[in-house]
Amino acid sequence: MPNEEYLNESLRKIAKGAGIGFTGTFIGTALGYLSRMIIARFLGASDYGLISLGYAAMTIASTLSLVGLPAGIQRYVSFYKGKGDKGRIKGTILGALKISCPLSFFFCISLLLLRRLDFLFIFPTQ
Secondary structure (H helix, E strand, C coil), rough: CCCHHHHHHHHHHHHHHHHHHHHHHHHHHHHHHHHCCCCCCCHHHHHHHHHHHHHHHHHHHHHHHHCCHHHHHHHHHHHHHHHHHHHHHHHHHHHHHHHHHHHHHHHHHHHHHHHHHHHHHCCCCC
């Protein structure tokens, strides 16, 4: 019976975590949709298109700068937490920061330097 009680407790923790994750995702999606409606309402169609292009470029740059680290951090932090190795947890997080921060800085500078080149290809002058 103690094994069954442990499984029930684990299942409750998993369900609670999934519920929190789903709620957070739903609220984030709703707020994103609301913000886009407000931007479109106050800026108009042409300016909203420019905002969407900028958002797309920012999303691509952020995805490239993270290089899959969130999944790796989640896996290794939970693994080392199960083993009780706090030093490796700290090392995993610091290592991820040492990789993602310079990449983020690089892509930020790249987007700033190349911000006018998109108009050469997307909106050529006639």
